Amino acid sequence: MPHDLRTCAVLASPCDPLGDPLLSRVYLAPPRPARTAFQRDRERVVQSRAFRRLAGKTQVFTSRASDHFRSRLTHTIEVAQIARDVAARLGLNEDLAETLAMVHDIGHPPFGHAGERALDDCLQRHHLRFDHNLHALRICEHFEQRYAAHRGLNLTLGVREGIIKHSRSYISGEHPNLVPYFLDQRPPLEAQIIDLADEIAYLTADLDDGVESGLLEIGHIRNHVAILSESYADVATQHPGVDEKYLFNGALQLMQNTLTDDLIATTLANVLAIGATTLDDIRMHPVRLALFSPSVEAARLEEKRYLHRALYSCPELTIEHDKAEEVVKALFDFWIDFPEELPQGYVDEIPAEGLARVVADYIAGMTDAFILQQYAVIKRAVRR
Numbered sequence: 001m002p003h004d005l006r007t008c009a010v011l012a013s014p015c016d017p018l019g020d021p022l023l024s025r026v027y028l029a030p031p032r033p034a035r036t037a038f039q040r041d042r043e044r045v046v047q048s049r050a051f052r053r054l055a056g057k058t059q060v061f062t063s064r065a066s067d068h069f070r071s072r073l074t075h076t077i078e079v080a081q082i083a084r085d086v087a088a089r090l091g092l093n094e095d096l097a098e099t100l101a102m103v104h105d106i107g108h109p110p111f112g113h114a115g116e117r118a119l120d121d122c123l124q125r126h127h128l129r130f131d132h133n134l135h136a137l138r139i140c141e142h143f144e145q146r147y148a149a150h151r152g153l154n155l156t157l158g159v160r161e162g163i164i165k166h167s168r169s170y171i172s173g174e175h176p177n178l179v180p181y182f183l184d185q186r187p188p189l190e191a192q193i194i195d196l197a198d199e200i201a202y203l204t205a206d207l208d209d210g211v212e213s214g215l216l217e218i219g220h221i222r223n224h225v226a227i228l229s230e231s232y233a234d235v236a237t238q239h240p241g242v243d244e245k246y247l248f249n250g251a252l253q254l255m256q257n258t259l260t261d262d263l264i265a266t267t268l269a270n271v272l273a274i275g276a277t278t279l280d281d282i283r284m285h286p287v288r289l290a291l292f293s294p295s296v297e298a299a300r301l302e303e304k305r306y307l308h309r310a311l312y313s314c315p316e317l318t319i320e321h322d323k324a325e326e327v328v329k330a331l332f333d334f335w336i337d338f339p340e341e342l343p344q345g346y347v348d349e350i351p352a353e354g355l356a357r358v359v360a361d362y363i364a365g366m367t368d369a370f371i372l373q374q375y376a377v378i379k380r381a382v383r384r
């Protein structure tokens with residue numbers, strides 16, 4: 001990297017906690033000389049209840065079908081190791097990148113994207129929206145309650161900015177409460193790489209889990225996904241006569257390496273091309289600099305379209321998505337009609353937040369198993 005573009009580079013070692021606004025917290029935290037600010041944030045995230053619940057949330061396949069599918073938690077760990085690798089090789093702040101990866105999916109509701117769509121549909125009827133990045137911020141600032149001195153995890157400004165801005169931008173006119181997060185500036189590179197590390201992780205994992213589920217066939221993937229097909233041919237040349245399953249595993253690994261190496265090389269080239277030498281240069285550039293090269297971006301889009309066509313919208317998963325929607329919408333409507341049936345902590349939030357937002361908050365926090373349990377209880381209660 002030219003010069004030092006690490007976010008809070010000077011404070012990568014523990015020293016003056018007031019030196020950089022990105023290291024500031026809403027509530028003063030007692031000093032921990034052995035830990036950097038972002039290491040402490042990583043601990044706070046990993047020890048949160050919302051993080052533990054990721055183990056019970058769907059990534060693509062529900063864990064009921066197989067113990068080998070990714071959950072949101074194992075997906076998160078895969079994103080973290082890619083993000084840390086990319087950050088290290090670009091000379092960025094690895095602790096910030098890892099913490100942002102650990103927290104990046106914490107705002108996802110149960111049942112993966114089907115659950116998110118259903119919750120958003122429910123909220124739109126009340127002129128609100130569901131956004132998992134903003135929900136993640138609400139969890140970290142408000143819902144986690146484990147400290148005597150304050151509500152929330154009291155994360156640094158740098159991590160809170162990355163939570164909301166790693167995958168999209170917000171306009172201050174539409175989100176006045178987000179103004180402290182430098183909405184007119186690009187996020188630091190540590191946040192920019194998270195969205196692409198997420199892409200690399202799921203593009204690899206969803207092919208793997210798709211084959212494990214029996215919904216995708218290796219030969220079919222090879223015929224339709226060029227980047228996988230090329231990786232497979234390379235591995236097959238090196239290991240003639242080896243079973244298809246192991247060649248496929250090797251091809252997935254090689255594809256992940258290709259995507260990761262391309263992200264690193266392209267991002268570095270972009271940084272050099274604009275002559276960026278400081279974090280401000282990254283922030284003030286009109287577009288994000290963490291990108292894939294045009295050829296790998298085209299390969300990424302081809303695979304993404306394939307996954308949508310062949311996997312995410314296949315009849316077997318559509319049945320699961322329909323069931324997820326039915327459960328989310330039935331529970332949402334039930335608690336809108338009977339708010340007194342919500343847990344007391346949520347009832348107490350209604351005057352400040354409004355009923356629809358509170359119901360969505362409650363549902364969004366649930367694991368797949370817990371929401372199905374609630375659905376069964378409420379169906380029994382309604383029948384009586």
Ligand code: MG
Nearest residue numbers: 075104105198
């Ligand atoms: Mg993710």
